[in-house]
Amino acid sequence: xxxxxxSAAAVASPGARSESISxxxxxRSVQTEPWVNPHLPHEAEIVERIxxxxxxxTLKLRLxxxxxHAAYRFAPGQFNMLYLYGVGEVPISIVSDPEHDDLLDHTxxxxxxxxxxxxxxxAGDRLGVRGPYGRGWPLDALEGKDVLIVTGxxxxxxxxxxxxxxxxxxxxxxxxxxxxxxxxxxxxLWRARYEAWAAxxxxxxxxxxxxxxxxxxxxxxxxxxxxxxxxPEPGRTLALLCGPEGMMAATVRALRGLGLAxxxxxxxxxxxxxxxxxxxxxxxxxxxxxCKDGPVxxxxxxxxxxxxxxx
Amino acid sequence: xxxxVDIEAPVTETRFLPRADLQRLLDxxxxxxxxxxxxxxxxxxxxxxxxxxVSELPHGVTDRQGPGEYRLQAGAGGRCFAWAxxxxxxxxxxxxxxxxxxxxxxxxxxxxxxxxAPPVARPVAVLGxxxxxxxxxxxxxxxxxxxxxxxxxxxxxxxxxxxIAVHCTHPAATCFCVSTGDGPRADFGYDLAxxxxxxxxxxxxxxxxxxxxxxxxxxxxxTTDQRQVAARxxxxxxxxxxxxLPGTDLRDTLFGRLEHPRWEEVAQRCLSCANCTSVCPxxxxxxxxxxxxxDGTESTHTRQWDSCFTFGHSYIHGGAVRGGTRxxxxxxxxxxxxxxxxxxxxxxxxxxxxxxxxxxxxxxITEEARAVxxx
Numbered sequence: 001x002x003x004x005x006x007s008a009a010a011v012a013s014p015g016a017r018s019e020s021i022s023x024x025x026x027x028r029s030v031q032t033e034p035w036v037n038p039h040l041p042h043e044a045e046i047v048e049r050i051x052x053x054x055x056x057x058t059l060k061l062r063l064x065x066x067x068x069h070a071a072y073r074f075a076p077g078q079f080n081m082l083y084l085y086g087v088g089e090v091p092i093s094i095v096s097d098p099e100h101d102d103l104l105d106h107t108x109x110x111x112x113x114x115x116x117x118x119x120x121x122x123a124g125d126r127l128g129v130r131g132p133y134g135r136g137w138p139l140d141a142l143e144g145k146d147v148l149i150v151t152g153x154x155x156x157x158x159x160x161x162x163x164x165x166x167x168x169x170x171x172x173x174x175x176x177x178x179x180x181x182x183x184x185x186x187x188x189l190w191r192a193r194y195e196a197w198a199a200x201x202x203x204x205x206x207x208x209x210x211x212x213x214x215x216x217x218x219x220x221x222x223x224x225x226x227x228x229x230x231x232p233e234p235g236r237t238l239a240l241l242c243g244p245e246g247m248m249a250a251t252v253r254a255l256r257g258l259g260l261a262x263x264x265x266x267x268x269x270x271x272x273x274x275x276x277x278x279x280x281x282x283x284x285x286x287x288x289x290x291c292k293d294g295p296v297x298x299x300x301x302x303x304x305x306x307x308x309x310x311x
Numbered sequence: 312x313x314x315x316v317d318i319e320a321p322v323t324e325t326r327f328l329p330r331a332d333l334q335r336l337l338d339x340x341x342x343x344x345x346x347x348x349x350x351x352x353x354x355x356x357x358x359x360x361x362x363x364x365v366s367e368l369p370h371g372v373t374d375r376q377g378p379g380e381y382r383l384q385a386g387a388g389g390r391c392f393a394w395a396x397x398x399x400x401x402x403x404x405x406x407x408x409x410x411x412x413x414x415x416x417x418x419x420x421x422x423x424x425x426x427x428a429p430p431v432a433r434p435v436a437v438l439g440x441x442x443x444x445x446x447x448x449x450x451x452x453x454x455x456x457x458x459x460x461x462x463x464x465x466x467x468x469x470x471x472x473x474x475i476a477v478h479c480t481h482p483a484a485t486c487f488c489v490s491t492g493d494g495p496r497a498d499f500g501y502d503l504a505x506x507x508x509x510x511x512x513x514x515x516x517x518x519x520x521x522x523x524x525x526x527x528x529x530x531x532x533x534t535t536d537q538r539q540v541a542a543r544x545x546x547x548x549x550x551x552x553x554x555x556l557p558g559t560d561l562r563d564t565l566f567g568r569l570e571h572p573r574w575e576e577v578a579q580r581c582l583s584c585a586n587c588t589s590v591c592p593x594x595x596x597x598x599x600x601x602x603x604x605x606d607g608t609e610s611t612h613t614r615q616w617d618s619c620f621t622f623g624h625s626y627i628h629g630g631a632v633r634g635g636t637r638x639x640x641x642x643x644x645x646x647x648x649x650x651x652x653x654x655x656x657x658x659x660x661x662x663x664x665x666x667x668x669x670x671x672x673x674x675x676i677t678e679e680a681r682a683v684x685x686x
Contacts, residue, residue: 038460039412039612043423064422085417086603086610111628126423128415272627274599277460280617281596282624284646286566287653308569310638 038277041083041128042068047103049123052189055110056154057119058095060103061129074098076161077136077268077296081276082106082118083128090114091273091291093158094132097165104129107157107189133276134295137162137240138266145238146174148230150251152181152223152243156189158268158295159242167200176203177230181223181247185209185216206230223247224254234259242268249307252299262300269295269302285311322522326530327537329511330389333365336475339527340436345473348404349438350397355383357397359404359437369394376483376664378673387481392439392507395483396663400444400592404435405468406451409615412464412599416609430467438475440501442494443486443663445476447592449500453655454595473520476501480544482552485664487677490555493661495548506541513541554667554677557684559658562649564684569641573682578637580672585618587666587674588643593651593659596624619643640679648680 043064050058059082063069074080079093090112095105110119121127139162147166151159166173178197182188188207198205206226208219219225223243232239232255239255241248248267255265271283271290283290286305288297305311328336340347341363349362352369362368368391375382376395387393411428418424455465479488479495488494497504502521506513513533516522558564588594598617603610617624620639625632633639651659660676667675 037413037427037463039462040427041413041415041425043425083415085415085423086601086607088601089599109628124421126417126421128423128425270627271632272625274597274614278458279455279460279462279595280598280614281619282598282617284619284642284650286645287562287650289654305566305569310633310635311569311642 038279039130039275041081041089041130043126044104044129046121046123046125046127049121052107053187056107056189057110058105058107059118059121060105061127062103063129064126072104072132074104074132075136076139076165077158078132078134079158079276079295080104080106080129080131081133081273082108082114083130084114084117084121085127087117088114089128089130089274090118091133091276093161093268093295095157095160097161097168100164100168107154107160109154131276134291135293137268137296138238138298139165142166142238143172144174146176146233146236148177148179148232148237148239148255150179150181150223150239150241150243152247153183153187154189155241155243155247155268156180159240160190160193162240163197167197167203170200170203174202174236176200177232178203178205179208179223179226179230180205181208181210181226181243183209184211185213204230222250224250227254227258232258232260234261234264237264239265240268241265245269245307252307262303263298265299267297267299267302267306269297322516322525325533325538326514326525326528327511327533328505328514328528328530330509331511332529333512335528336438336524337363337365339524340473342527343434343524345434345436347436347438350392350394352383356381357383357394359397359399359439362438365391368392373481374483376485376668378485378667378675379670380673381668388509390507390509392477392505393481395479395481395486396441396443396665398590398665398669400590400663400665401437401440401448401474402451402592402594404437405448405465405472406455406595406597406616407464407468409613410464412612412614414609414611417607428464430463432467432471434471434473435468436473436475438477440474440476440497441479441663442476442497443479443488443491443661444592445474445497445500446488446491446493446661447663448474450593450651450655450657450659450661451595473524474501474503476504476517478504478506478541478545480507480548482548483664483668484553485667485675486552486662487554487556487664488662489549489552490559490677491658491660491662492559495552496545506544508537508540513537554664554675556648556658556660556662556677557681560652561658561680561684562652565645565649565680568683569645571683573679574637574641576682577640577674577679578635581620581636581640581674582671583620583636583639584671585620586669586671587676588618588620589616590665590669591647592663592665593647593661594618598623619646644676644679644683647676 044061048060081089083089092106212220274280278289278292351360373387374394455462476497501517596617597614647659
């Protein structure tokens with residue numbers, strides 16, 4: 001897809017990040033054809049559909065054009081715009097591992113007009129895909145560091161790709177701690193995946209739920225309540241956050257309390273996105289466009305605007 | 312097709328075109344293949360519409376503007392550019408209020424074919440462009456055309472545009488382009504620039520294409536006296552401006568005062584009607600919508616102007632990020648005068664004053680900025 005080449009030019013550091021991945025994967029540099037039309041989706045087929053919970057499902061996609069599919073590159077933390085015929089587009093993060101998975105996985109929660117419609121699709125159905133867009137997680141900065149991942153609700157989805165990425169290259173990272181908070185214990189997705197990660201060396205997985213249940217052995221309360229169980233070492237720990245902004249704001253405060261610098265805390269933000277290329281203006285956050293300058297930001301880039309209500 | 316060939320040396324001197332020969336300018340542009348858009352009076356306002364005869368221009372018409380007020384009146388002698396600006400800028404000609412981006416067809420097997428809307432651009436010459444609007448155009452260019460992912464439709468229309476500026480000598484009471492550094496004299500971005508005198512026009516070429524048109528006009532060399540009169544009129548226009556922003560870079564001040572009580576005060580008056588964003592020559596927000604055909608075989612994906620003053624603008628699942636007018640006005644002002652510095656290296660305000668004039672309740676951006684920035 002032409003998008004890959006363009007985003008390398010669009011966003012210097014993330015482009016470089018994902019480019020280095022694709023070079024390793026394919027043994028050649030990414031394609032350099034010029035961007036043709038930034039608005040135009042491409043046809044994709046749903047190869048498999050997985051129901052994760054009552055309201056959450058995963059679509060595994062393949063671009064209909066084989067050459068485009070083969071050339072498609074992305075970095076963990078980037079997103080695609082998925083288009084439902086006759087209805088519209090939504091930004092959905094890519095859950096796959098950029099080097100190991102052939103299909104493009106998108107985990108989606110039914111929350112509105114477009115996602116309700118996409119939820120009715122099944123394997124073999126078609127939708128539109130354009131992307132990938134935005135700047136993903138800081139993969140190079142993570143190398144050799146301890147990594148703390150704090151997610152809330154479906155914020156776990158944009159993090160799955162980077163967790164998979166680290167687990168498949170486990171020796172290149174220090175201690176990995178994954179904290180996942182949910183509202184209701186039934187909301188916890190991917191138990192098997194978390195268990196597999198927890199079994200990896202130097203890897204801890206802790207859960208919290210605002211509402212627990214009889215079979216919920218983990219923490220009850222906000223995800224920041226798990227912080228008493230961890231001791232991240234400032235200076236060698238990077239934190240990756242994804243979830244509702246209130247949850248991320250509380251987490252940032254807790255991490256600062258533990259001595260982490262804002263430059264060591266990375267957040268994936270969410271705003272309304274229509275064009276995904278920094279033109280429609282919906283995703284503005286101060287002087288940033290979340291769709292192209294983010295969605296992943298270092299906290300130092302967006303403080304003190306982050307956590308201002310209604311900004 | 313319009314003439315855009317570099318076969319002659321650029322015209323650098325200022326020429327004089329007698330008023331009786333202004334029609335030649337329109338004729339030469341038409342001969343060169345341009346549709347000419349210029350100022351005309353319609354619905355009680357000066358708007359940009361197609362013009363073929365100079366008699367269609369607003370002769371003897373001037374404007375009276377104030378917060379929430381716009382009136383045309385007689386009193387400009389025989390001049391036809393003795394007004395400040397109307398509700399439109401160049402924006403609608405390039406970033407159109409609504410257009411198709413692409414169409415998708417679905418066949419009986421459910422396969423989708425995405426067809427981009429071909430960029431359609433006809434050569435257009437715009438007569439009577441103000442310095443503030445040229446500054447705004449440069450910002451829109453930076454946003455839609457000059458980034459890594461240029462918008463095809465905007466870029467095509469922009470390439471086919473020929474601009475005839477008129478140095479502004481009649482700023483309205485709502486104008487403040489001196490304080491933003493964008494006027495009243497047009498210094499860049501035009502193909503031709505005119506200074507209107509009582510008996511004719513000083514003409515300067517700003518591009519090779521402009522020079523080609525200028526050579527075809529029955530001009531004579533401008534006299535020193537004519538040039539001095541024109542310069543004095545621009546100067547006196549600059550001095551006549553009554554409003555000003557409190558500085559050209561308010562970024563840190565505004566973002567440092569996000570909880571200032573003035574945001575709530577202005578929200579009590581603001582109707583969240585989005586007029587200010589519609590008339591603003593630099594506002595670029597749009598939303599995208601699908602328009603499916605009745606038989607279900609195809610759907611057209613369109614975009615149309617949107618505004619940060621609408622509820623839906625910041626909607627994500629679970630509600631709007633900026634649910635109230637306080638948050639929306641704050642977003643607009645802090646973005647326009649603050650966030651723009653990060654995005655495009657300068658303020659997003661060019662001092663045209665349209666947002667003051669066309670606000671139904673007369674909210675004044677200069678007054679609000681001053682109030683928030685005051686200690």
